Amino acid sequence: MAFINKINSDINIGNIQNKNNKNDSGNFEELLKKELNETNGMLEDAKKAETDIATGDVKDLAKASITIQKAELKMKMMLEVRNKAISAYKELLKTQI
Template sequence: MINRVSPFQIATQQLQQTQLQQKPAIGLDKNSATNKVSFGDFLKESINQVNQAQANSDKMTNALASGQNVELHDVMISAQKSSVSLTMAVEVRNKVIEAYQEMMRMQV
């Protein structure tokens, strides 16, 4: 049975993993013990993750097409991961644009 997972949970987990793998966390203030990430940094990191997933999928697809020793199921999983991450990025973009348009319609 497949457990249901929210795309936002996946994105949050991926962001946390990349922050641990990289140098000090984004927006870490030396005077503060808390970890603060700005929206712009979070958005940039998310777009980079989508780009990495697309590049990884392309690399694995090319390796399979050229006859290298790559398992088909790994290629398909990579392609699905990149597809889901791109779909999520597009939906987040749509929601941001919708929120912006709603704010612009507000009367002050």
């Protein structure tokens, strides 16, 4: 029970901020490029894991499976970001000046 209380006390919903990105200038373009590069790296790792599984060179099947699943989730997230950006762009095109 103490573990649950510790988790709940650490969460501050009113002021959510990514501790890893405190030094970012808030530039969306840089953040998007960083995320795309990270996604690309994860996809390359997943492709290598798939190749290792297919050839039988995999040392830890669970770790390879997790790598593939992480890459899949990251790709889905990036696709949703793309879809939202396209949707916002289309909405801007509908705006009359």
